[in-house]
Amino acid sequence: MALKELLVHVDSGARTTERRDLAFLLARRFGAQVSGWFAENEALGASLVGRRGRSDMDRAAEAARLAFEASARAAGLEAGWWRLEPGEPRHLIDHTTIRCRYTDLAIFGQHDDRESWVPEELVEEVVVGCGRPALVVPAFGRFPDVGKRVVVAWDGSREAARALHDGLPLMREAQSVTLLAFQRPSAGPPGPLPHLDVAAHLAAHGVTARYERVFVGELGPTDTLLNRCAEVGADLIVMGARPQRGLPLQDGGSLRELLRQMTAPVLLSH
Known part of the structure; x- marks a missing residue:
């Protein structure tokens, strides 16, 4: 786009x-x-x-x-x-x-x-x-630019896919893109789908991303995402927007709660 x-x-x-x-x-x-x-x-x-x-x-x-x-x-x-x-x-x-x-x-x-x-x-x-x-x-801080250090929240959902593609124009000139793949620990053998590589899909669009698998545990997705953004100095978060759930795999909470806690500009798609 x-x-x-x-x-x-x-x-x-x-x-x-x-x-x-x-x-x-x-x-x-x-x-x-x-x-x-x-x-x-x-x-x-x-x-x-x-x-x-x-x-x-x-x-x-x-x-x-x-x-x-x-x-x-x-x-x-x-x-x-x-x-x-x-x-x-x-x-x-x-x-x-x-x-x-x-x-x-x-x-x-x-x-x-x-x-x-x-x-x-x-x-x-x-x-x-x-x-x-x-x-x-965000309501606090200075953000003279976006898209130099990007963190993508990914869980394979429709909303995440929409956000990933909507964010491509802002990611193509990024110095770094960190792809946080939120998952729950597997309870059984893999399904019938072949191996799907979202980082390779980004590479096909000229975006080089560092893939990091994140297992949801005691530290919830919101804290995990914001902590990683602070570590890399992110100036852009890309994620799908889902009312009543918010971040990928989050039980409880809401998109509104994420919007209250954000510390960097967020690109949202639904």
């Missing part, structure tokens, strides 16, 4: 700059078009009764647009701009999901309880519902 159209979520939060600049860098790298998608809650934080007035939201959207377009010009890009009209959380989630179906990669920020500009479940529901990959940028 070639990345030719990028969409980045924009709000009034301080971390918009981080994901905006990353979107611009990827647009230059791939020769892609990039558009900003301004969408915010009407509610004030977690309040169920407090609402911002229309004039306040109009001013916020205009300030965000001017900043976005000025940064695009400084980066030598012609960027598009979309504003979602204010509404309830369900309105924001549903319309964002639909918009993301018309892009090659959508870029979001990790939910931050300090700045509740969007529903906490936005990223989870968009990833599951839009049919396109999403790149989620």
Whole structure:
């Protein structure tokens, strides 16, 4: 898949700059078009009764647009701009999901309880519902680039296969790719399938990966993945997104829990 159209979520939060600049860098790298998608809650934080007035939201959207377009010009890009009209959380989630179906990669920020500009479940529901990959940028830390040191979470599932292929454009120029193959200890003889080599499949696409088999035990997949990412200094995690399960072979937990714990940008596909 070639990345030719990028969409980045924009709000009034301080971390918009981080994901905006990353979107611009990827647009230059791939020769892609990039558009900003301004969408915010009407509610004030977690309040169920407090609402911002229309004039306040109009001013916020205009300030965000001017900043976005000025940064695009400084980066030598012609960027598009979309504003979602204010509404309830369900309105924001549903319309964002639909918009993301018309892009090659959508870029979001990790939910931050300090700045509740969007529903906490936005990223989870968009990833599951839009049919396109999403790149989620952590709420803490600096991430001027992605795809130099990649960790792939693999378990052979449909979602993992989808993420692996959606992540190929970001892996082809990587300095290192670590493929963590999550497995449970075998309880019997191998099945009828021939030997399947996901590392060889990546090599056919020009990506050299270090294969590491991981047996799920006392240390759960989430901790195993994040620990390995810290060890290699990963700037990108590639994994399939499965609601209610999260990481490969994880019993209990959820994708939302992973999104709360992430320490590096994550490319998710469903």
